[in-house]
Amino acid sequence: MTLFFFVIALELKRELVLGELRNPRAAALPFFAALGGMLVPVVIYISILDGQPGVTGWGTVMATDTAFVIGALALFGKAIPASLRIFLVSLAVFDDVGAIMVVAIAYGDTVDLGALALAVGCLSIVYFMARIGIRSIPMFFIVGFAVWLSFDASGLHATIAGVILGLMTPARAWVGDERMRTLLGKATDHPRGEHWSGNTTERSDLQTAGRAIEEALSPLERLEIMLLPWVGFAIMPVFALANAGVEFSGITLNEPVLLAIFAGLVIGKPFGVLLFCWIAVRLRLAKFGAGLDWGFLAAGAMLTGIGFTMSIFIADLAFVPTLIPAAKAGIFAASAAAAIAGLLMLLRRVVRKPATI
Incomplete structure (x- = not known):
């Protein structure tokens, strides 16, 4: 259920930042x-x-x-009308x-302040990882799992970890449209022929373009597609x-x-x-x-x-x-x-x- 609330929080942030609810x-x-x-x-x-x-x-x-x-x-x-669906989903x-915020507060156990402090510390790590540009989703999952364990040990219902992490997920793409077009242009400007094997500039351009295509979607959108x-x-x-x-x-x-x-x-x-x-x-x-x-x-x-x-x-x-x-x-x-x-x-x-x- 933590993953369910994580996806719910992703949907909410997407609508607030990128969607109809801007x-x-x-x-x-x-x-x-x-x-x-x-x-x-x-x-x-x-x-x-x-x-x-x-x-x-x-x-x-x-x-x-x-x-x-x-x-x-x-x-x-x-x-x-599409507006009815947007309204009801939002x-x-x-x-x-x-x-789930009520569940975490009203139906949780006695709060362990040490475990709660550890959860806050892990959330701080997630925040700084995003700020310095770390792009590895597996790394975020590892720290996110630590957040989940900390909330579970704190006495608050662990599903609150999914809500907080979902709302913290970056909604902006790491590679913008202009940068992606530039990289794709470099990969497609080469003359036809066998340029893609071996340690060549052409192959490096193609690999870079592939990563750019993947990262043109924001982490939020990629996680939604992956988990939904x-x-x-x-x-x-x-x-x-x-x-x-x-x-x-x-x-x-x-x-x-x-x-x-x-x-x-x-x-x-x-x-x-x-x-x-x-x-x-x-x-x-x-x-x-x-x-x-x-x-x-x-x-x-x-x-x-x-x-x-x-x-x-x-x-x-x-x-x-x-x-x-x-x-x-x-x-x-x-x-x-x-x-x-x-x-x-x-x-x-x-x-x-x-x-x-």
Whole structure:
């Protein structure tokens, strides 16, 4: 899961530095939406379980399952505006980063300050390695592994290492466009013939051009390309299969934890997202992307109630074993309800003909 959060943090930084969220007002909309989508569900959850067992599991209703939200949007293809996908993916990333920070602080063990200091020292090494131009990704992985071990030993949840390292990853390419064109020009300017064997200038130019092509992508983009298939097709399915099993026998629909999770995800998430979006827009702190309107936003807000993988992950940390079955049942029910409602709202919005004047 540390690798999952590492990739999530990479996606967030890419959008903030290179993508659609470079505009502060464009980034503000998913940020405020994520903030509302975390705070309001927690308030509802705590209100329902006030003083009852399981009240400390409030973190379960904070996060959104990014993969399921993207999958739901993919069903509609180009029928929905690209700005909706960017908004929901950014919201989910903000959500997940916020949730894991809460996990690290609220559900970690007693903090070992020595191990935490060691983690900070290792992070400093990563920072200076990037500053002095070290380009070896294996070297960064070795120091990153030391960061992970240090956080794990400190008592904070080790997945926070993935978030911090992801946000620290350089988003600028080591070789700029002009430099790459110059090197490629040198490699292609040679006359045709056998110039590429032996210790020749031509072969050296070709090798340099090959390295330039590789390093024309930023470390952030290279790591995303490298890790995304492993996270999407190996880590997440294995995690979901390993943690989704729950015994439903003996669980009733009036279980307080089940009801609190269901209300937090199905009611609290969309209401919080819409409320904070409305506040941000009214205060002119944020703006809608092209093609995005309140109808699409409401459907997207409902989809944020799909907690599934992230909620299960937090539930396993937050609840005592006797409450985990009811918590997972609530997560499954809420995620299914939010997905169905969100898809129906999107379908209605897509097929509805625009009003004529």
